[in-house]
Amino acid sequence: MEISTSELRGVEVFEVRGEIDHSNAGRLSSAVDEPLERGDEVIVLDLSEVDYIDSGGVSVLLSTVRRLRNRGWLGVVNPNANVRRLLEIVGLTVDHGFRLFSDRTEAEDAIEEVIGNEQGKR
Amino acid sequence: MTKEANSYCRQIGVEASPENLREVRRFVEEVSRDLQLEGDDGYDLKVAVSEAAANAIEHSGADSFLDVCVTQHPDDRLTFEISDEGDFHLSPRKPEQAGGRGLGLPLMVALMDEVRIYRNSRGGTTVSLTLFLGGQQRETA
Numbered sequence: 001m002e003i004s005t006s007e008l009r010g011v012e013v014f015e016v017r018g019e020i021d022h023s024n025a026g027r028l029s030s031a032v033d034e035p036l037e038r039g040d041e042v043i044v045l046d047l048s049e050v051d052y053i054d055s056g057g058v059s060v061l062l063s064t065v066r067r068l069r070n071r072g073w074l075g076v077v078n079p080n081a082n083v084r085r086l087l088e089i090v091g092l093t094v095d096h097g098f099r100l101f102s103d104r105t106e107a108e109d110a111i112e113e114v115i116g117n118e119q120g121k122r
Numbered sequence: 123m124t125k126e127a128n129s130y131c132r133q134i135g136v137e138a139s140p141e142n143l144r145e146v147r148r149f150v151e152e153v154s155r156d157l158q159l160e161g162d163d164g165y166d167l168k169v170a171v172s173e174a175a176a177n178a179i180e181h182s183g184a185d186s187f188l189d190v191c192v193t194q195h196p197d198d199r200l201t202f203e204i205s206d207e208g209d210f211h212l213s214p215r216k217p218e219q220a221g222g223r224g225l226g227l228p229l230m231v232a233l234m235d236e237v238r239i240y241r242n243s244r245g246g247t248t249v250s251l252t253l254f255l256g257g258q259q260r261e262t263a
Contacts, residue, residue, distance in 0.1 A: 019147075021143050021144070023144075054229075055226045082162070086169065089232045089233075
């Protein structure tokens with residue numbers, strides 16, 4: 001598994017490639033830990049290049065959603081059909097703190113909405 | 123045992139280490155190719171077997187081995203048996219792992235048609251995962 005980061009409208013995007021399993025899920029957990037600790041409201045994982053995820057990886061997503069609760073959401077971009085099915089089985093896709101996007105443009109629109117709402121509050 | 127009883131049977135043994143989960147998954151992929159599994163079956167097996175192996179690795183001691191054996195029965199049941207030298211634990215040992223390890227068994231149950239866990243006569247635990255190929259059982263579920 002490889003992880004690289006980029007930014008989308010000020011939100012950290014983690015691009016993951018390869019297989020996420022029990023042997024390496026800890027690295028993904030450490031990666032998302034930084035924005036979580038910093039208090040970021042939105043975290044995005046681009047899973048386009050992930051061909052396998054197991055409960056070790058799913059648990060990192062679940063715990064990220066839990067930690068973002070009442071604060072924001074975790075977005076996942078373009079998981080393949082198999083990965084997506086696992087996320088559905090564990091109930092992630094119906095969680096209010098989880099957003100599924102088919103591409104980055106969709107994710108960007110959702111982030112802009114958050115930014116718009118914040119500006120509206122001020 | 124007659125040849126007809128098991129139309130397909132393969133086995134691998136790996137050291138019980140998380141780094142070997144990939145090797146276990148490559149083995150399941152080979153089996154899926156050999157048997158020309160269709161649809162989601164291959165992926166479902168890969169996840170379920172890998173989860174069972176991860177569980178076995180966690181609960182096996184150092185320097186222990188993991189054995190994965192696959193058998194296709196004449197009635198089109200495909201069974202993977204993952205055997206280790208440790209004791210199966212339903213609940214995670216450490217509370218901080220609660221999010222992860224606790225998900226393995228529910229995933230196996232969700233993806234397979236039958237999941238059995240039993241203690242071996244020689245010690246250790248076997249997780250048996252069965253899929254009914256052809257999908258008749260699964261469609262009615």
